[in-house]
Amino acid sequence: MPELPEVESLRQLLEASLIGRIFVTASVREPRLRRNLPPDFPAMIAGRKIERLERRAKYLIFVLSGNYRMLVHLGMSGSLSHRQGVADAGPFNPRHDHVRLDLDDGSVLVYNDPRRFGLMELYPDADFARAIELKDLGPEPFDGFTADGLWLATRGRTTAIKNLLMDQRVVAGVGNIYASEILFRARVRPTRRAGKVTRSEVERIAAITPEVLREAIGSNGTTFRSYRDSNGEPGRYATQLRVYDRAGKPCLICGELIRMVVVGQRSSFYCRRCQK
DNA sequence: AAACATTCCTGCACGC
């Protein structure tokens, strides 16, 4: 499901209702996620209070009492829903509700992920700093991502600029949908060799990246197919997408028909007149 | 029925 805007929207929503809550019990119906959930997962999380909810790239971080953290990634198809009261916690989807976390106020947090590309992991704080999931991540788009950094990352590179924008070591949180959106607004074709992108284009990309993500967060993200927030509401940004999934439709700027091209095995969309 | 909001791993080519 999620790129940065969807995860951040989820974080904000969950934060409102989850801070101060305590995990009472946990049940694991299907431990086989990207990595297997360990058998002691329920025992390790029980009794811990949620002190803060943070986000890094596309990861959600539950800061727990007793110096523990829970890292959650939603992969392609994951979702977290927070349901008030056990009574309306069901009916659970028997196949894809993999983890159920019961809280001290009777509410329930459910992790659902059909394709199971996602991740849930508990770390003692001491190990968290070195968590392999986080250690190679680049700067956050709103904090530390600069034109200079992107310029350096592109020099001498022959891969397409869109691949680089989706490389989590270059900037953390941009995925397939927003990469197309960002490059459309920066007027750079997704297929351009990264090393051939000019300094002024790099500056446009670096400036527009946080703008697009910020706007998407403001709309609670994009619901293209299945993403729902923790209340089951779809994101509203889908109606504001300018090129993604618009192949064959007129460019909103010039009317030229939007093209679809595969870059790095992912569908990419662009306007051949507006984007060089 | 091909395509998919992600990440990780492999193998090959190239340069030192």
Place this chain on the structure above:
DNA sequence: TGCGTGCAGGAATGTT
């Protein structure tokens, strides 16, 4: 040769 890096492709998986 051996090692490091960049890049492309594939795999994990269930739905629509």
